[in-house]
Amino acid sequence: MGHYIPERRLPALHAYKYAGQDDSPVSKYVLGPWWNWLVEQFPLTVAPNTITLSGLGLVFINFLTLLVLDGTLEHGTAASLDPARRVLSLNASHDAWAPVSFFEHHGFPASMREHRFLDVPRIPPWIFMTWAVGLFMYQSLDAIDGKQARRTGMAGPLGEMFDHGCDAINTTLECLLCCAALNVGRSYWAIASLIATLSNFYLTTWEEYHTGILYLSAFSGPVEGILMICGIYAITALVPGGASFWGRGIFSLTGLESSDWAASLGLAKWNIKANEAFLTFGALGLCANIVASYGNVRHARRSRGQSAVTPLLGLLPLVLQQVTMTVWALGNDGQILRDGATFVAFCCAWGIAFAYSVGLLIVAHVTKAPFPYWNGATLYALLGAIDAWLPNSIVQSSPTNVRFAVYSSLALSVAIYLHFCHDVITTITKETGKPCFRVVPPEKQKPQNKGKGKKA
Template sequence: MFNYKYLSKDHLEGFDNYKYMAIDTSPLSVYVMHPFWNKVVELVPRWVAPNLLTFLGFLLTVLDFVLLSYYDYSYTAASARNETIVELSQRPEVIPQTLWYFLAVFLFLAYTLDGIDGKQARRTQTSGPLGELFDHGLDSYSVFFIPACLYSIFGCMDYSVKPIRMYYIMWNILLNFYLSHWEKYNTGVLFLPWGYDFSMWASTMFFLWTGHAGTGWYKRHLAGGYTLADGFECLVYATGVFTNLPVALYNTYQSYKLRTGKMRSFTEALRPLWSLLSVFLVCSIWVHYSQRLPEYDPRMLFLLIGTLFSNLACRLIVSQMSNQRCDAVNWLLYPLVLCAAVGLITPQHELTAFYGVTVLAVLAHIHYGACVVQQMCAHFRINCFHIKKRDD
């Protein structure tokens, strides 16, 4: 079942010659988090595989999403209220207050595990391409789960942003992640964005403050009638495309100018962007012309675009690590187009098509990830979650 060979011989030979290169200039990361992680990793037994730490961190992020799906599947809990209470800030909470503290702890633990897995690999002398691919591949999925959880703080009704706006906020965050790896595809160097560490700290603080003050605290206006949710939306865009994109373009330009990068042609350099653009356009056309989406089930819509994105990002990461040409079109685009057409032409079958393509995307992505990991384990003669005993 999981023996399908997604990686070609050229991919595997590319992984054999791969060397990790990254630059991290974030003050929070360099001066605060790395010293902290250096202490924490000493508490981890040496027999614990680095990939196990990575996977546990990812599962904690998924757990946050699952817990909020149970209490607030439709993103309306933050807007639920007792009609006899005038002040929204004093309405009864639907999501248990203590849950927000657990969400904060789980997220910070996930952040910490993601920070120490590479250190554990170097500490146990098990560093390799599989660890980086496994780490970044799961990160490409987590990048959707975290904002999908934060949306429950504001909800989709009063004093918040509508699901269609959250849909574009989500795509902005996903694009941010993709740009970093597109940049590495062309430069050969992963320039770690400052926004990652700050966003993880901010998200943790959001959860902690919500546990203390409740979701009602966010039901207020800023200057000019704009709400806190509007301010959050502007902040995401300001720290996303308007900061990360210029830096990525500048670093890529410098790699061509100094001839330190891959020196691909202009069309080849842009090639990884077409698969992302095509999926974004099809999803957006479907959402805008649909009679139900995204209001009917925004959580499932976010899962769909998050899964599609993660599959695109994983394939890009595989291409740049193995120094192979990236696919211009992802095969999941074809069932996506088909289901979008069915949903728009025959609205009575739209939900069936929508849930069908979501299930297909999730299963296909899990199959891709499991097969690639298994294939690389066989190639490098290692175990993903177990460290072989060394003779010395």
């Protein structure tokens, strides 16, 4: 696989300077004072990347609790798809109108109608509250690592690489946690939510590559988006029924179903499930983000006298990966969705391959390298997708073989990404003289006008 930062690109590491623009009033007036106080509690001997990794560790703890309590998302799938459980939930809530789904079979493949569900206990309410606290603290630590870097003189390209890498992994894990909290199970909605969240993250990174600035709008994923998810976890923890709350219709939850005028208007057929309504809102947010990101890229490119159309080619790697993984997930008559252990592993493989793709883009950004249009992590998924849709699959010819193919993809993605992280961290720390998890006084760091990079 070789070096990801060739020697001729090393001088760019010394020239790199972070540039960001945060237009969020919540960041400025609400969370900003909290972040400023929090960073002052850390000694100057604590490395910024240690703070970043600690935040991701909290998310991993949340994810481990999901794996222990419902590691196959079986409860959400059963509650949404199994007619007996759905009627029981409906009667327990005393709802007059049945919840309505945008999709047939509530967003599950037809092949799952006869699925026998495991007797998985419901996740205790207090667990969801720990998820909310853990995610909020992740956001806080993620927000102050840059402040700590400036306090200690450790700011540099490695910090941005490390920060974006942890954020990319968190995006996938939070998506799975949110699917459990929203009670969507292993449905099409779970895949759609993963596509939306990963696409939002990629767009922000793509935008930064072409503009040189990390834009956070008045309503952004790292700030308001995370707070919204924290709110979902908290609501799930506090309302009766836990995650089943989100499977009720929006008119049932608001009490409008008891109104005569609502019944006269025939709103019962629009009593959309609350979780599907929320995820639809998220999809609309993705569309708005696409427009805003491209607007910033177009403005930056035109100000430099460059084509505003060429950057759109940089979205092809995202489209290819998202389409490939979706096609694979739906192949073999939905076998990946039917097998909970396979589905969770599949999403993790998807997320790690995505983190690798974003990592390549960040490396290109900090080293002023050409846009990375291709990476080998997508090739395995492409082969898996093709095999899954063959009339007679060559490899994935049985549920056991499907699971083997998915777990192999996960292992390969982890191996590629770990090699990438090791190579990039080693190269940057050696070139800049700034260790990853240790604070070095400025006088002991390599000056920007010295070192191997100058000779390249």
